[in-house]
Amino acid sequence: MIRLEDLFVVFNPGTLLERVAVRGVNFTAQDGEVISILGNNGSGRSTLLRFLAGHIKSSFGKLWLDKTDITSQTLAERSAFFSGVFYDHDLTTAGNLTVLENLAIASIHHQERSLIEPAIPDGLREALIKQLRDLNFMEMEDLVDEKAVNISKTYRQVLGLMIAVIKGAQVLLIDEHSTGLDKESSRALLATTEKIIRSKKITTIMVVSDPKFAIEASDRIIVLNGGQVALNLGGEEKKNIKLEDLFASFNIPPQVKDIKLPVPQN
Amino acid sequence: MIDSIINVFSMSLAFALIGLNVYLSTKVLNITDITCDASVALGGCSYGALVVSGINPLVSFLIAVSFGVFAGFMTASIVSHIKVDPALASIITLVAMQTFITKLALIEELQTSKTFLTSVSAAGTFLLTLVVALAVTFLFFRMLNSEYGLAMRVNGGGQIISESLGIDSANMLWIGLGVANGLSALAGALITQISHSFSSIMGDGALVFGLAAVIIGETIIPPKTVRAAITGCFAGAFIYKTLIGAVMFSGAEIIGAEYHGIIISVALIFLMASLNDRKRLRGLL
Numbered sequence: 001m002i003r004l005e006d007l008f009v010v011f012n013p014g015t016l017l018e019r020v021a022v023r024g025v026n027f028t029a030q031d032g033e034v035i036s037i038l039g040n041n042g043s044g045r046s047t048l049l050r051f052l053a054g055h056i057k058s059s060f061g062k063l064w065l066d067k068t069d070i071t072s073q074t075l076a077e078r079s080a081f082f083s084g085v086f087y088d089h090d091l092t093t094a095g096n097l098t099v100l101e102n103l104a105i106a107s108i109h110h111q112e113r114s115l116i117e118p119a120i121p122d123g124l125r126e127a128l129i130k131q132l133r134d135l136n137f138m139e140m141e142d143l144v145d146e147k148a149v150n151i152s153k154t155y156r157q158v159l160g161l162m163i164a165v166i167k168g169a170q171v172l173l174i175d176e177h178s179t180g181l182d183k184e185s186s187r188a189l190l191a192t193t194e195k196i197i198r199s200k201k202i203t204t205i206m207v208v209s210d211p212k213f214a215i216e217a218s219d220r221i222i223v224l225n226g227g228q229v230a231l232n233l234g235g236e237e238k239k240n241i242k243l244e245d246l247f248a249s250f251n252i253p254p255q256v257k258d259i260k261l262p263v264p265q266n
Numbered sequence: 267m268i269d270s271i272i273n274v275f276s277m278s279l280a281f282a283l284i285g286l287n288v289y290l291s292t293k294v295l296n297i298t299d300i301t302c303d304a305s306v307a308l309g310g311c312s313y314g315a316l317v318v319s320g321i322n323p324l325v326s327f328l329i330a331v332s333f334g335v336f337a338g339f340m341t342a343s344i345v346s347h348i349k350v351d352p353a354l355a356s357i358i359t360l361v362a363m364q365t366f367i368t369k370l371a372l373i374e375e376l377q378t379s380k381t382f383l384t385s386v387s388a389a390g391t392f393l394l395t396l397v398v399a400l401a402v403t404f405l406f407f408r409m410l411n412s413e414y415g416l417a418m419r420v421n422g423g424g425q426i427i428s429e430s431l432g433i434d435s436a437n438m439l440w441i442g443l444g445v446a447n448g449l450s451a452l453a454g455a456l457i458t459q460i461s462h463s464f465s466s467i468m469g470d471g472a473l474v475f476g477l478a479a480v481i482i483g484e485t486i487i488p489p490k491t492v493r494a495a496i497t498g499c500f501a502g503a504f505i506y507k508t509l510i511g512a513v514m515f516s517g518a519e520i521i522g523a524e525y526h527g528i529i530i531s532v533a534l535i536f537l538m539a540s541l542n543d544r545k546r547l548r549g550l551l
Contacts, residue, residue, distance in 0.1 A: 055426060076429040084430065094420040094427050105416050110432030113413035115441075120411075147490075163431075 002052075002171060002203065003028045007061035009047050009227075021047040023227035025061075029171075029220075032201040036214035039224035040250050045207045048224070049175040052205060054078040055091075065171075080110045083164030085157055085193075087176040092160040095149035099140075099159055102148055103128045106163040128166075135162065137192050154185040161196050172197060174206035186210070190217070211246065223249050269388035270515070276392045276460045278500075278507035279399040283453035284472050285479030285499035286406055290446040293480070293495065294410070296422035297352040299443060300473055301341045302450045304363035305334035307469030309451025311370035314383060314464035318373055323382045327398075327455055334451020337363055338443035346436035364466075371466035384462050395456050402452060403496060409445065410492045418442050450476075479503035482534075485541045509533055 009022040022044045029035050037045045050056050052063070054075035063071045070078060084092050093102055104120045107128075125144075132141040137158050143151050148159060157177045164172050174193065178186040190210065194217045197204045208214050215221060221238055223231035223246070231249045233241055284306060291299035309330040316326035337359055344355035386394070409415045421428040421438040428435050450472065458464040482505055483489075483498025513529050 053430075074429070075426065076432060076434070079430040079432060090423060091426045092430065094423040094431075096422055097416065097419055101416055101419075105413075105420055105431055108413055113417050115409055115412050115414045117413055118408075118411055119413045119416040167431075 001028065001030055001064075001066055002205075003064040004052075005062040005064070007048070007051065007063070008059045009044075009051055009056065010059040013059060021227055022051065022058075025224070025227070025229055027222055027229065027232060029203050029205060031170075031203055033220060034197055034204045034218040035206070035220045035222060036218035037205065037207050037222050037224060038211055038214055038246070038250070039230075043224040043250075044227035045224055046175055047227075049084075049086075049173050049205065049207055052171075053082060053084045053086075053173050081170040082173060083167050083169035083171070084173040084175070085160035085164065085177045086174075087179055089153060089156045089160060089177075093148050093156055093163065096147060098145050098147050099151065099155075100125060100128060100144040102159055103131075103162060103166055106166040109167050131166070132162065135192065135196075138188065152185075154181055154189050157189055158192055161193060164202070165196060165200055170203060172202045172204045172206075174204065174208065176207055176209055179209045193217075211243065215241070215243070215246070221246070225250060225252070270511075272388040272392050273460055274507055274511040275504075276388070276395045277457065277511075278504040279392075279395045280453045280456040280460060281472075281475055281479060281507055282500040282503035283399060283402065283449045283456070284476035285483065285503045286403070286496065287446040287450045287453075288473065288476035288480050289495055289499055290406075290442060290449075292477070293489070294419050294422050295439065295442045295446075297345075297439075298356070299341060299352055299446065300356040301337050301359045301363075301443065301447050302356075302473040302476060303469040303471070304360040304367070305337045305447040305450040305469070306454035306457070306472040307367045307466065308337055308363050308370075309334045309454030310458040310464045310468045311367050311373075311454075311466065312451075313455035314458040315370045315373040317381055317383045318376055320381070323459075327452070330455040331448045331452050333366075334454070335444045335448040337451070338445070338447030339440060341447075342436075342440040342443040346439055367469070368466045371464060374464055383459065386459070391460050395460065398452070398456065402449065403500075406445070406449070407492065407496055414441070415492075475503075475506065478506050482506055482538070485538060505537070506534075509537070 004025055004027050007022055007025045008020065011017070011019045011021055025048060027035070037048065039045050047056070051058055054073065058071060061071070062069055065081065086092055094105070097105065100120065104124060107124070129141050129144055132144065140155055140158060143155060148156055160177070177193070178189045181189060190208065190213050196202070206214070206218070215238070219238070220234040221231065221241070222229055230252065284302065287302050291297055312333050313326050313330035316329060317323055340362070341352065341356045341359045344350050344358055345352050350358070410419070417428070417433045418438050418441070420431055420433055421435055425435050428438070454469060457468065479499055479502035481502065483495070483500070483502030486501050487494050487498040489495035489498055510530055513526055513533065
């Protein structure tokens with residue numbers, strides 16, 4: 001379970017360029033729950049995801065994983081149980097490694113590494129290829145020896161998902177990973193994404209450009225507007241929501257009045 | 267004459283090690299590291315000074331390499347602790363090391379009697395260089411394909427990706443720069459042994475040479491795998507060194523020594539043009 005309490009993210013605090021990107025966001029994601037975050041551009045979706053991943057720091061608020069406060073954990077510490085797949089695939093997969101090497105390094109993440117032991121010992125290669133074959137994604141297993149920079153973006157994002165699977169991540173963060181792909185590839189990628197997060201029961205918080213998919217694939221929908229939560233629908237409420245109402249909520253100012261930033265910690 | 271030719275081969279092996287340094291820092295770790303120039307001179311001068319003072323050559327080799335590793339650590343610590351850009355950090359190391367290099371180079375004048383430095387024949391030195399270079403390259407190859415090496419290569423892709431796989435960026439930099447500059451110092455020691463002399467300026471331009479070796483190597487053998495990249499370094503260093511050697515030998519009487527530079531660059535342009543045009547030697551590796 002991850003819980004977000006009164007999260008504020010402020011860029012350039014105390015300067016003329018100060019901008020409050022996330023303004024008092026609260027929500028809880030149960031284990032295995034899939035949450036879609038919707039909203040217009042600039043509503044704070046990506047900032048929220050980047051904070052969760054540990055790329056940027058919060059100005060106020062707390063992040064809990066089960067009963068541990070992980071707010072101040074760095075990207076390196078947090079990534080032991082978080083994994084991300086972002087629009088910028090260079091943040092989640094290593095371009096100068098082959099597909100297989102990417103998977104191999106994910107299998108020994110956060111461990112002591114040997115200077116002598118080969119990274120891909122006998123057996124690991126076959127095991128990893130088998131995992132790709134089981135995934136059954138457009139013959140990806142034939143590309144294992146290609147460098148990740150040389151494979152298409154669709155494969156690269158699937159590689160990001162597989163790294164999360166092999167890392168055994170508890171929480172998966174997805175930010176616009178299908179944006180910029182053609183319709184066919186985008187659909188295939190989203191279908192595989194859904195298959196992976198459902199079969200592995202990974203708690204997922206995702207931002208996807210396709211609202212239809214977001215509604216169908218997720219258990220809960222959170223609409224952000226101006227950095228605040230405008231709607232938070234789960235269960236029955238989520239099932240009954242109409243697409244038009246959802247889109248309308250993107251532009252309605254949130255119910256809560258303008259929240260002031262509390263006195264920052266430290 | 268025959269000794270000179272053998273020396274060109276030995277030199278190209280030694281310079282290939284500098285190529286490996288440049289490959290490790292620019293291609294694997296993806297940083298600009300200029301410490302190379304200092305560690306070549308440091309390795310060469312300390313090895314020479316120690317041998318001239320009567321220390322066992324093998325021990326001298328090891329001490330020379332450790333000096334290079336130390337130079338690499340110094341750059342890495344400036345980068346990771348004071349958060350200085352690697353290029354500037356290595357310039358700082360370069361300047362600092364110049365003091366030691368100048369002091370060590372003074373010892374060459376003391377060389378009067380026959381020492382290990384001058385008593386080994388050209389063929390013997392070539393054999394020594396070959397064995398050392400092959401052994402070191404094998405270890406280098408093993409390291410880059412180890413779990414650690416893989417992490418090092420991930421680190422070249424940026425801090426976010428490496429940290430998200432639980433890789434300690436600073437640690438990679440320390441080991442990476444340590445190994446890279448240890449290689450350069452070893453190359454420096456070998457160069458001293460091959461040329462029977464050492465000076466404070468022997469490292470100048472080593473980085474440029476290493477870079478040339480890597481780039482020429484990449485043109486001949488596309489660096490698809492680590493093995494191809496390493497082989498490329500050796501091929502590049504050999505071609506570049508042989509080219510320079512050939513011009514030195516043949517051109518000296520015909521056109522005069524001051525025109526060497528222009529001839530070498532014209533020859534390189536022709537070489538690269540012909541390599542780029544032709545179908546590359548793909549199936550080779």
